[in-house]
Amino acid sequence: MVAAAEPMxxxxxxxxxxxxxxxxxxxxxxxxxxxxxxxxxxxxxxxxIFVPKDGPFATVAAALGRVGAAVDVxxxxxxxxxxxxxxxxxxxxxxxxxxxSLVGVMVVAVGGLALVVVSPAPMVVAVLGLLVGVVxxxxxLRLAANDAIPSGARIGLGLLAAAVACAAIxxxxxxxxxxxxxxxxxxxxxxxxxxxSGLSLMIIGQLAYLAGAITVGLAGVLGAGRHGGLDRRTVSxxxxxxxxxxxxxxAAPSTWAALAIWSVGLSGVIPGxxxxxxxxxxxxxxxxxxxxxxxxxxxxxxxxxxxxxxxASGLVVASLxxxxxxxxxQLPxxxxxxxxxxx
Numbered sequence: 001m002v003a004a005a006e007p008m009x010x011x012x013x014x015x016x017x018x019x020x021x022x023x024x025x026x027x028x029x030x031x032x033x034x035x036x037x038x039x040x041x042x043x044x045x046x047x048x049i050f051v052p053k054d055g056p057f058a059t060v061a062a063a064l065g066r067v068g069a070a071v072d073v074x075x076x077x078x079x080x081x082x083x084x085x086x087x088x089x090x091x092x093x094x095x096x097x098x099x100x101s102l103v104g105v106m107v108v109a110v111g112g113l114a115l116v117v118v119s120p121a122p123m124v125v126a127v128l129g130l131l132v133g134v135v136x137x138x139x140x141l142r143l144a145a146n147d148a149i150p151s152g153a154r155i156g157l158g159l160l161a162a163a164v165a166c167a168a169i170x171x172x173x174x175x176x177x178x179x180x181x182x183x184x185x186x187x188x189x190x191x192x193x194x195x196x197s198g199l200s201l202m203i204i205g206q207l208a209y210l211a212g213a214i215t216v217g218l219a220g221v222l223g224a225g226r227h228g229g230l231d232r233r234t235v236s237x238x239x240x241x242x243x244x245x246x247x248x249x250x251a252a253p254s255t256w257a258a259l260a261i262w263s264v265g266l267s268g269v270i271p272g273x274x275x276x277x278x279x280x281x282x283x284x285x286x287x288x289x290x291x292x293x294x295x296x297x298x299x300x301x302x303x304x305x306x307x308x309x310x311x312a313s314g315l316v317v318a319s320l321x322x323x324x325x326x327x328x329x330q331l332p333x334x335x336x337x338x339x340x341x342x343x
Contacts, residue, residue: 024298027082033078038264043259046263086325087103111124116313125172129172132164139161152215159209160209170202214277217285217289218285221284234288235284249276282304306318
């Protein structure tokens, strides 16, 4: 008689696969809380400044303020958990450069928390800013050499890394005249003289941020044909938000300028129509880019939503983690929504 074959035991994922999935999920959570911070803390709460505070509006504004403060705390918490997972992965399977970069991010995170409760010396703020810049530059170079990411998106991610570096290094260039008032280097919480080098670098950084957003979005749009095409609903949403932004910037330029610098850190040097084009391309292209290289798309979205050179140290750490996540091994993206694609 022939013995019956025993059923095969289910194949369990290895440690590396579990780490990848865990880090991917944590990165998605960070993306979610940064997006929530942008919508609630940096946009709606600031928009409430322009709304009359009588009657129910005062209650709504107060509620938004409390919720925004809670979300503001969530960003560094989730970023810290993701950083811990990345450090564990790097300690097990990462290279020396990856480990050193993550240690640098950890120093920036600890330094940012310390500056909340301790009045910093100007040189400490400058050193932290330089460290942020070095980590961003290293991450950008690693992204530029990552063949798993489409070439156009690599250029866009490199520009975003350059923007993060510029926002951090600009104040450090004027370290001899910095009067720190608390907050992380490269943010609005650092008072500095209008040194030509620092001011110029801040402007270059804003241009790099916009160029990176446009390039990443455009790379997603152009590469969508090889991955099922563009989702019609996403394209419609992209046109809608770009039109609304352009209309708001045209109808109320002063309000638009204030909200732009409060929400994403863009000053009046960026015309409204350029910001509208960038936003439209990002909304249309990021979902398509996610189907091409999901991990890189999540990292790029974190950097974009964290804004340019804003005051919260948690957002600075989130930007660095977004760059690190973008360079991780790419997980397979979702299938294209075939019934609603533009080919």
